[in-house]
Amino acid sequence: MLMADLMIAREVLIEAPVQVVWRTLTEPDKMSQWFADRVELVVEPGAHGYVGFGDQGGPVVVETVDPPNRFAFRWNHPRGEEPASGNSMLVEFTLTPEGDERTRLRVVESGHELRSWPDAEKQRYADEHRGGWAEFLDRLAKLLSDRLSG
Numbered sequence: 001m002l003m004a005d006l007m008i009a010r011e012v013l014i015e016a017p018v019q020v021v022w023r024t025l026t027e028p029d030k031m032s033q034w035f036a037d038r039v040e041l042v043v044e045p046g047a048h049g050y051v052g053f054g055d056q057g058g059p060v061v062v063e064t065v066d067p068p069n070r071f072a073f074r075w076n077h078p079r080g081e082e083p084a085s086g087n088s089m090l091v092e093f094t095l096t097p098e099g100d101e102r103t104r105l106r107v108v109e110s111g112h113e114l115r116s117w118p119d120a121e122k123q124r125y126a127d128e129h130r131g132g133w134a135e136f137l138d139r140l141a142k143l144l145s146d147r148l149s150g
Helices: 018-026 119-149
Strands: 008-014 038-040 048-053 056-066 070-075 089-098 102-110
Touching: 008 119, 018 070, 018 089, 018 102, 018 119, 102 119
Parallel strands: none
Antiparallel strands: 008 102, 038 048, 048 056, 056 070, 070 089, 089 102
């Protein structure tokens, strides 16, 4: 059971159709407009890629592709290991259409609670990533709102 203060989840209502949100969420050239500044990714289950944030970043492995409803990848696993439950974090995006022109997007990042880290490190990771996802999803919502209104 995940303690509530370790939960990393964020939900946002985006003023754009689900197909538009899906493409912006999964196409590398669009991902680099709201998420990482360097995205090398093929959106297929099992595909290996890379996301970079300035001088930070690392490999990712695509776990789930279910257009336009679910997209998930694993990241932050030890170098030289294949990511799996227990050694990596799972990032899951769930898209739910709300009418024809709006999409509810939820992201949940999990796995840090399973690591053999001290509790303080788990909490630091949760706090940092909770803030990061809030920033990224707000940026995504603004990008699509500006694009559709402009």
